[in-house]
Amino acid sequence: MPTKILAGTPVDTDDEGYLVNRSQWNKDVAAALAAEEGITLTDGHWRVLDFIDADFKERSVVPGMRRLNKVGNIPTKDLYALFPDGPIKKAARISGYPKPVSCV
Amino acid sequence: MSDKIKKVSIIVSKGSLDGIYPGLIMGNGARMEGIEANLFFTFFGLYAILKKYMGSIKIATVGNPAMRVPDAKGFPLPTILGALPGMSAFATHMMNKEMEALDIPPIPEFIEMIHDAGGKIYACKATVDMFHLNLADFCPQMDKVLTVGEFYEISAGGQIIFT
Numbered sequence: 137m138p139t140k141i142l143a144g145t146p147v148d149t150d151d152e153g154y155l156v157n158r159s160q161w162n163k164d165v166a167a168a169l170a171a172e173e174g175i176t177l178t179d180g181h182w183r184v185l186d187f188i189d190a191d192f193k194e195r196s197v198v199p200g201m202r203r204l205n206k207v208g209n210i211p212t213k214d215l216y217a218l219f220p221d222g223p224i225k226k227a228a229r230i231s232g233y234p235k236p237v238s239c240v
Numbered sequence: 241m242s243d244k245i246k247k248v249s250i251i252v253s254k255g256s257l258d259g260i261y262p263g264l265i266m267g268n269g270a271r272m273e274g275i276e277a278n279l280f281f282t283f284f285g286l287y288a289i290l291k292k293y294m295g296s297i298k299i300a301t302v303g304n305p306a307m308r309v310p311d312a313k314g315f316p317l318p319t320i321l322g323a324l325p326g327m328s329a330f331a332t333h334m335m336n337k338e339m340e341a342l343d344i345p346p347i348p349e350f351i352e353m354i355h356d357a358g359g360k361i362y363a364c365k366a367t368v369d370m371f372h373l374n375l376a377d378f379c380p381q382m383d384k385v386l387t388v389g390e391f392y393e394i395s396a397g398g399q400i401i402f403t
Contacts, residue, residue, distance in 0.1 A: 201272070201353060202343040212356035221274025239265055240344050 142168035154228070154235050161232030169230045173219070177230075181218050184210055188231045198228045198236040247276040247398030249391070254403070255284030256300045257332055257347075261339075263403040264288070264350045271357035276398065279354065280391050282364035285403075286371065289361060291379050294348050298332045310334070348379065355381035362386045362394075 137156060139148050143164035148156045153172070155161055166185065170177045177185075187208040191199045201224060204210045215223040224236050248270050252263035263279060270277040287293045301307055301322035308314040311334075321327065336346070345353060355361055363378060365387045375385075386394070 200343050201268075201357075202345050202349075205353075212353050216271075216357055222272060224272060238343070239269060240342070 150235075152235060155232045158232045166230050166232065169232075173226050173230070175219065175226070175230070178218075180214070181227075181230075184208070184215065184218060184227050185231045188227055188233060192231070192233050197238075198224065198231075198233050200224065200236070200238040200240050202240065245270075245275055245399060247278075247395075249278040249280060249395035249398055249400045251280045251282060251400070251402045252285035252288060253283050255287040255297065257297050257335065258299055258304075259403070260285065260288045260297055260347060261344075261350075263401075264347070264354065265344070266401065266403075267359050268350065268354050268357065271354065271359050277354070277357075277359040278362060278391075278394055278398075279359060280362045280364065280386065282367050286363060286367050286373075288347055289351060289363060289379050289382050290373070290377055292377070294351065294379060295346065297347055298328045299335055301327045301331050307331070351379060351381050355383075360384075360394075362391065364388070364391075 137148050137150065139146055141147075143162075145160060145162070145165055147160040147165060150156055153169075167177055170181070175181065184204070187204065187210065188199060191203065191207070199208065201212060201215070204215060204224070205212060215227070219226040228234065228236050248266070250263045250267050252260055254260065263285070267277045267279045281289050287297060301317060302319055304322070305316070307317045307322060309317045309331075344350070351361060360383050361381050363382055363385045365385050367373075368385050
């Protein structure tokens, strides 16, 4: 299991770079994970990350696109604009949560 | 990861619920992985993008030997019973309920999701002519009516999947 230093904090990740221990996550780690994806976090990004966080704590699963649309009120277009080429995977990784397991 | 798939063109040729969803799931899934996706609707598959019909696509309960009731591990549905009026609507209703629970969108919403995700929605020219359709018959997400030649041009350098 790789360990790396992000924003001055050692974090454990799986082979694809998802955190394995969310207690090692904080907002600076999120910014560093986002930077790895070439993303600078804005309020728009945080709205998505905060929803994923709240939803994961409630249901123990990363929300799919439709749930982000309907429950999170975040349109598909916005998600692709904020996290290009793989919005949910990227947002889940930056949020410190596991790789999404849903097909939709 | 140099062998990562970069582009897929998915042909949807069947107009039943089980004929349409696999193509939509693969197309949407491609966009979620950052893969360029072109969806090409042809023959009865075209009903998935016809404004008036896309919301009422049904499962075929006749000619489907894998069909079981009341669920996937139930009893085989004999063809003669599958032909009873309302059987297709009933099976469709049951499956829609399962999909709703999994957050798989209904077809019109799914087409919009794929379109908003940057996936392209194309209609087959030969079918449009054969069925006497015009642009007003299509959902607003339909990007363009393509000839087969144009489809191959757009698909160049990617994978083509026929469903």
